[in-house]
Amino acid sequence: MAEGNKILANPAPLGLMGFGMTTVLLNIHNTMPDDLKMNSMILSMGIFYGGLAQIIAGILEYRKGNTFGVTAFTSYGLFWMSLVFILVFPTLFNGNDAALPPSSAFMGWYLFMWGLFTMMMFLGTLKKNLSLSIVFFTLFILFYLLALKDWGIISGGWIGVEGIFCGFSAIYLAMAEVINESFGKTILPVGKPILKK
Numbered sequence: 001m002a003e004g005n006k007i008l009a010n011p012a013p014l015g016l017m018g019f020g021m022t023t024v025l026l027n028i029h030n031t032m033p034d035d036l037k038m039n040s041m042i043l044s045m046g047i048f049y050g051g052l053a054q055i056i057a058g059i060l061e062y063r064k065g066n067t068f069g070v071t072a073f074t075s076y077g078l079f080w081m082s083l084v085f086i087l088v089f090p091t092l093f094n095g096n097d098a099a100l101p102p103s104s105a106f107m108g109w110y111l112f113m114w115g116l117f118t119m120m121m122f123l124g125t126l127k128k129n130l131s132l133s134i135v136f137f138t139l140f141i142l143f144y145l146l147a148l149k150d151w152g153i154i155s156g157g158w159i160g161v162e163g164i165f166c167g168f169s170a171i172y173l174a175m176a177e178v179i180n181e182s183f184g185k186t187i188l189p190v191g192k193p194i195l196k197k
Contacts, residue, residue: 001186004175008060008063008064009060009107009146009153010141010181011057011058011061011064011069011134011175012057012061012069012073012174012177013072013175013177013178014029014053014054014056014057014060014174015054015057015058015061015069015072015073015076015077016135016173016174016177017049017053017171017174018049018050018052018054018057018077018172019050019054019073019076019167019170019172020054020167020168020169020170020174021045021050021167021171021172022042022045022046022050022051022080022167023039023139023163023164023166023167023170024035024163024164024165024167024168025042025045025167026045026046027043027142027159027162027163027166027167028160028190029042029158029159029160030146030157030159030163031158031164032157032158032160038087039130040101040112042182043084043087043088046080046081046084047080047081047085047086048083050076050077050080051077051078051081052060052077052081052086053077054073054074054076054077055073055074055077056077057069057073057077058070058071058072058075058077058167059072059074060071061073061074065159068121068124068125069081071121072121075194076140079114085109085150086101086110088102104119104150104151104152105150105151107150108146108148108149108150109147110142110149111143111150112143112146112147113143115140115141115142115143115144115147118136118139118140118143119140121136121140122136122137122140125194126193126194126195127193127194127196127197128174128193129158129191129192130190130191130192130193131169131172131173131176131190131191132173133191133194134169134191135169135170135173135194136168136179138162138165138166138169141162141166142151142159142162142163142166145162146159146161172177172188173190174187175188176189176190177190
């Protein structure tokens with residue numbers, strides 16, 4: 001996209017890769033036994049690649065005038081940072097009532113609200129490419145499955161498999177945008193929109 005005489009790069013692959021890789025790693029963890037503690041690798045990815053990289057991508061989408069991109073990338077970047085904060089904050093201030101970890105039931109509501117946001121964002125993808133719609137559809141399903149798990153309605157590491165698929169769908173779209181631009185033609189198809197423009 002041109003801005004005056006400047007050509008602006010597409011920031012979406014950066015945001016999609018940050019989201020995709022972090023989502024895959026977290027959900028590999030989610031397929032494992034519940035008593036396995038989350039480690040610093042996943043938390044670091046959540047702060048920097050899932051969090052900071054997506055926020056940067058969102059700011060760059062703002063420069064391009066892409067309301068959908070700025071809303072999605074900055075929101076999910078801040079989701080990753082807030083999730084890490086929820087997990088780490090109680091350990092920093094152990095014993096402080098204001099820093100107690102959330103109950104599973106209330107964590108379910110946190111995930112539910114992110115699922116609701118994602119469902120609305122999914123509607124915004126219906127006139128964009130099919131690959132983007134798949135990313136948002138599988139993400140909104142993932143948030144609701146995780147909420148149901150925290151509410152004790154369902155259980156099982158199989159939920160992580162759905163999350164791994166969601167993450168890899170974002171990685172695929174990111175690489176499709178990079179590779180297709182590099183070759184100047186479609187190498188990795190992204191699919192036609194669900195709704196006609």
